[in-house]
Amino acid sequence: MKGGSRRSGGGGTLYARYRASATGQTGMGANCRAMLAAGPDGPVTSVRFENVREGIANAEAVIFIQKALLSGKMPVAEAGKYRQLLDERVNAARVYSLGLGQTRWQDRDRRLYQAAAEIAGQPAR
Template identity: 35%
Template sequence: RQNRRSRFRTNFFAWKPTDRVVTAYFRGLFNNHPITDFRFLTYRTTEGGVRGVGRLGADFWPVLKDKRGRVRGTLSARYPESGWRNLDIRMSMLAPGKDGAVTTTRYEMFREGLQECETRLFLEEALLHKKVSGELAKRCRTVLDARTRVLDDLDRARKREVSYEQKDVIFEKFVDADWQKLTDDLYAVAAELAAKLAEE
């Protein structure tokens, strides 16, 4: 079943050009969500036929203090009329530092996911426009298929399309899937493809 799904996905490819000017708004995203959610935001948008991710908080960290001096509310909470309930931005990619904003693990995971997504699209476009063939094309597809299988399972778990017991197993499978090797393989074959295209 997984093999059939991966062949379908790479035959039609993740990126589907569209005339719609639509971005994905993950309204239920919080700072305490699993770090994998931030890593794969861009993958979920490219496979969803939309143009990127919208309305992610950058400096939306808590700054307002209560009567006891404890930091409790964000700046947007200072103006209750700006509250849009389920449309509020509840997370921040950055954090307060000594001399200004600093990056967070969430930001770095989002950046790494974006870079991997751009690399994946580079491979897919080369295959789609037949710029690569033979053994190198086969290895490009193998790398894409391996990532698709892992990411599909992870996304099904995130969407709760599986039981809680299965969800735990899927997340454990991802952690144990040597995902660093998946990333290394992606960049290695992309570098080889880029070098080959540069020679032509």
């Protein structure tokens, strides 16, 4: 059958490709509905939304540092310092499921933003 099978829900998209998807466990409705909450004057952002926003900001800082490293314009010693910082973040993510990467995440984020500010030539806050 063109475009997907009857059994998978059709359409050929990743969503609804597997039976578990159809139960709402992995769909957008299950994952995004708690992004906003009711506030006294209308919708307000939820903790989940703020976590997503923070994660995006972290990813942007990592990408900024990676692009600076890949440009080849940075002194070797300085580049090594920033590579070590990024490697530490990757290693923390690798051991997160063991409960080891959960510690000192605020410090890692602070140092990430400080590094991005240094590379951009801005004073760190």
